[in-house]
Amino acid sequence: MFDQILTFLQALLDQTGAVNLSFGNLIMIIIGIIMIYLAIAKHYEPLLLIGIGFSCIVANVPGPPDVPGGPAISALLYTVKEGGLFHYAYMGVEKLIIPPLIFLGVGAMTDFGPMIANPRLVILGAGAHLGIFVALILAKVLGFTLSEAGAIGLIGGADGPMAIFVAVKLAPHLLGPISVAAYSYMALMPMIQPPVMHMLTTKAERDISMSDVRKVTKLEKIAFPLVIAIIVNLFFPPVAPLITMLMLGNLLKEVGVTDRLSKTAAGGLMNIIIIILTVAIGSTMSADKFLTVQTLEIVGLGLLAFLFGTGSGVVTAKIMNLFLKVKINPLIGSAGIASVPIAARVSHLVAFRANPKNLLIYHAMGPNLAGVFGTAISGGILLALLGVN
């Protein structure tokens, strides 16, 4: 009878995931907990990190094998596999439905006034993208194909939807690690960028205050999305879907007669997409998929891309200062890496800590918004050169 009880208990234990918990799962669970900690305690992009971190934890809690003797399947992965709730969510990412909708929401939330008011600073939107090409070349050195290297490099654009868009076109099999790296580093920018910014600037440079910029009229703000949509569709058809939706969202916001639509795009719709996207990304972070040499290489290259992008933005601003009569604070250069508005906030905070009277947020938003276009342009050229429509 005692043997029977033991057999039943063993059968019960086999139905749980405890016996299948691996060391890799534990590492990934710790990573998920760190993400949630950073979101709650440090306020590092909680909208992204809470969903990704939670899904990462649950994706690494194994359940019983799907088939007798087969690999352990996490309960979350049941929702991701075919027919599951988040399977269709992930299809939205794979089929490039979600990235344009994210851009629609971002456009409806964004005031492009700082970029229109100070056109000189848009150059920083290109200057802060050196990281893309450093990562691209290093990826090629590590043995990735040129298409894979291009997709990995775009992580350095610090633009999640654009990284997903280009990855799907160039290397769909790398979509999981690329999206994880892009969104995780975007959320962790308050940790990644400041050391580089400090290293490349002096105290006197960080203290430079910038004067107010001119007021942008409603007419200019309405003309902006129309002009940019025409330029992008004309010259960059490969990335036109994203920028067109960005501009549509912005037009809905600026015209002032479609408040219902812009509020929906920037509010409810955007929130739903964030939940779907973060769970879809986090659910790809199971240890067996994530803790591979290839994924770790991609994550490492992504980090390098962010570091070099931040540095090149600051250096570009310093080079501009050589030619400008009224100097700009070089800290706003790092905001050119895109990732609206995270990078602009980091520029502002680093300057604010150096001098509490220095309020750079509005000035940093100009290059930050230009960075979105810089990433789109880089991605568009990359797709064209690599022969992708």
Next chain:
Amino acid sequence: MTAIVPDTLQGALIVSVIDFFLSFLIISGIGVVLSFFPLLNRVANFINAPKPVAAVKSKAAPVAHKPAEAGTSDDIAAIAAAVFVAMDGAPHRIINIEPSRSRSAWVVGGRIAQHSSHIPSR
């Protein structure tokens, strides 16, 4: 479409150099386009500029004449009215200012109720 660039390290370098410099060039172009945006305001101002019209002869509104009591509030009211007339371009002019007579019992009662409701000792 086929890839223009060979799948080699040299290809990666070529792609990077072309992409980086073209990005600079194109984004600078966008900057140039944006620098012309203030012209839109000038065009709009030109289109919306008020056309010269014949001066309208102002007509005084019939009001009772009573000497105004001097006071700061009266001065502010007079200045505000004058600014409004000047900004609006309306064919009116200020003739007389006098204190309000509407000291109804319900107004006084309301004020007492409001002020007394915030006495800290209660």
